[in-house]
Amino acid sequence: MTGTPDEKPMKGLFIRTYGCQMNVYDSERIRDVLRPLGYAPVDSPESADLVVVNTCHIREKATEKVYSELGQLKRMKEASGGRMTIAVAGCVAQAEGEELIRRQPAVDLVLGPQAYHKLPEMIARASRAIGDRLETEFDTVEKFDALPKTREADGPAAFVSVQEGCDKFCTFCVVPYTRGAEMSRRVDDIVFETRSLASQGVREITLLGQNVNAFHGPAPVLEGGEDWRLGQLCRHLSKIGGIERIRYTTSHPRDMDDDLIAAHGDTPALMPFLHLPVQSGSDRILKAMNRGHTADHYRDIIARVRAARPDIAIASDFIVGFPGESDADFEATMQLVRDIGYAIAYSFKYSSRPGTPAAEMHGHLPESVKDERLQALQSLLRAQQTEFNASQIGKTLPVLVTGKGRNEGQMHGRSPYLQAVHFDGPETLNGQIVDVKIVGASLNSLTGELVRVTEAAL
Numbered sequence: 001m002t003g004t005p006d007e008k009p010m011k012g013l014f015i016r017t018y019g020c021q022m023n024v025y026d027s028e029r030i031r032d033v034l035r036p037l038g039y040a041p042v043d044s045p046e047s048a049d050l051v052v053v054n055t056c057h058i059r060e061k062a063t064e065k066v067y068s069e070l071g072q073l074k075r076m077k078e079a080s081g082g083r084m085t086i087a088v089a090g091c092v093a094q095a096e097g098e099e100l101i102r103r104q105p106a107v108d109l110v111l112g113p114q115a116y117h118k119l120p121e122m123i124a125r126a127s128r129a130i131g132d133r134l135e136t137e138f139d140t141v142e143k144f145d146a147l148p149k150t151r152e153a154d155g156p157a158a159f160v161s162v163q164e165g166c167d168k169f170c171t172f173c174v175v176p177y178t179r180g181a182e183m184s185r186r187v188d189d190i191v192f193e194t195r196s197l198a199s200q201g202v203r204e205i206t207l208l209g210q211n212v213n214a215f216h217g218p219a220p221v222l223e224g225g226e227d228w229r230l231g232q233l234c235r236h237l238s239k240i241g242g243i244e245r246i247r248y249t250t251s252h253p254r255d256m257d258d259d260l261i262a263a264h265g266d267t268p269a270l271m272p273f274l275h276l277p278v279q280s281g282s283d284r285i286l287k288a289m290n291r292g293h294t295a296d297h298y299r300d301i302i303a304r305v306r307a308a309r310p311d312i313a314i315a316s317d318f319i320v321g322f323p324g325e326s327d328a329d330f331e332a333t334m335q336l337v338r339d340i341g342y343a344i345a346y347s348f349k350y351s352s353r354p355g356t357p358a359a360e361m362h363g364h365l366p367e368s369v370k371d372e373r374l375q376a377l378q379s380l381l382r383a384q385q386t387e388f389n390a391s392q393i394g395k396t397l398p399v400l401v402t403g404k405g406r407n408e409g410q411m412h413g414r415s416p417y418l419q420a421v422h423f424d425g426p427e428t429l430n431g432q433i434v435d436v437k438i439v440g441a442s443l444n445s446l447t448g449e450l451v452r453v454t455e456a457a458l
């Protein structure tokens with residue numbers, strides 16, 4: 001604990017986040033929930049009174065990392081004379097519950113993704129050594145109601161959760177079990193949170209949800225009170241003063257409705273970037289995955305999105321080596337990638353997750369086959385990403401400046417297509433959208449030259 005006699009004593013908080021952007025958002029909200037209790041972020045777990053490990057269960061590797069991190073924390077806790085409290089949050093907490101405390105007794109608290117608003121109460125109980133150390137109930141509505149309505153912005157770009165959970169039950173995936181049923185947040189609350197962020201200088205929001213385009217909910221009364229879907233929500237949020245860029249992630253092909261596609265054409269604030277995971281290009285595998293669409297259905301959605309917004313950058317997720325995947329199935333995935341042309345994509349070897357239907361299927365493939373396919377796919381995707389980045393050379397792009405670059409006098413930011421952009425410019429540009437002429441490109445970033453800024457910007 002630190003603090004001078006006339007200050008409220010501060011307690012150090014360290015949050016380690018694994019996994020998806022939803023976990024990044026949840027970690028920010030955990031910080032918000034703990035702030036009134038006097039917890040302030042510290043740079044390393046050694047100096048923390050409370051360490052929260054926000055975990056990911058999606059693949060076996062992600063789960064293993066959590067246990068090795070907990071082993072290290074146990075040693076730090078012993079070195080601190082037991083002062084450190086260790087809390088495990090997120091999807092491993094939800095899935096493994098008490099097993100986690102059994103496997104790693106140094107863990108004080110376990111809370112699932114729908115329970116982190118209960119953390120203050122749990123900490124109080126733990127300090128008095130009474131009551132439950134485990135909270136894994138599903139009550140997303142209660143969680144959102146209990147969270148502070150305003151947010152403290154951290155830079156010009158922020159996440160806003162609009163939807164949680166998943167009812168799709170893809171046969172390989174743990175999310176429907178760890179995050180619960182699909183649920184949309186109230187439009188009023190989303191607007192309130194976005195306004196609060198905009199008033200602190202946030203220019204870009206990314207709407208988050210496990211199935212973000214499954215979002216739906218009644219519009220505010222002044223807007224007619226009808227049931228809105230994501231396209232209408234984006235149009236509405238784009239009218240909030242200061243919000244110049246809107247993104248959303250991650251979406252599902254089945255929920256890519258006509259109005260959302262139209263919004264890409266009629267809402268300039270909606271950025272030209274769509275992350276639409278397809279997982280496989282083989283209809284047989286898509287069926288076994290329970291994706292609810294074919295490869296051609298996906299091609300058709302992309303064609304319609306491109307008709308609405310021709311420059312849109314397309315991103316995706318792929319799984320190789322799903323049980324029963326043949327050479328021909330894998331080739332269908334490669335063909336789909338060639339047909340679409342991706343700006344960026346994430347690809348994974350199938351990882352068997354206990355309790356999911358695919359874990360029980362026949363035809364699990366040897367690691368060597370999965371490795372070979374992953375390498376072939378990633379090399380194609382890398383070539384497409386390099387080509388997409390190179391296609392920006394010579395263009396002038398509006399770049400949202402998000403901070404200082406690595407080199408002296410350098411700033412970095414992001415393009416409309418979510419590429420990292422580095423350029424020389426003054427620090428005063430931080431948080432602004434400036435024109436940058438792209439002069440170089442690599443696999444992971446662009447370099448550019450500042451074109452013009454008004455004097456007011458400097």
Ligand code: 5AD
Pocket residue numbers: 058059172173174277279317318319348349350351352353
């Ligand atoms: N094995 C491999 N990859 C998986 N994903 C989800 N579950 C698994 C699994 N069991 C991938 C999907 C999803 C991304 C977030 O993680 O591609 O879109």
Ligand code: SF4
Pocket residue numbers: 166167168169170173174175176210211252
């Ligand atoms: Fe998992 Fe499928 Fe739901 Fe995505 S849509 S979270 S892959 S079950």
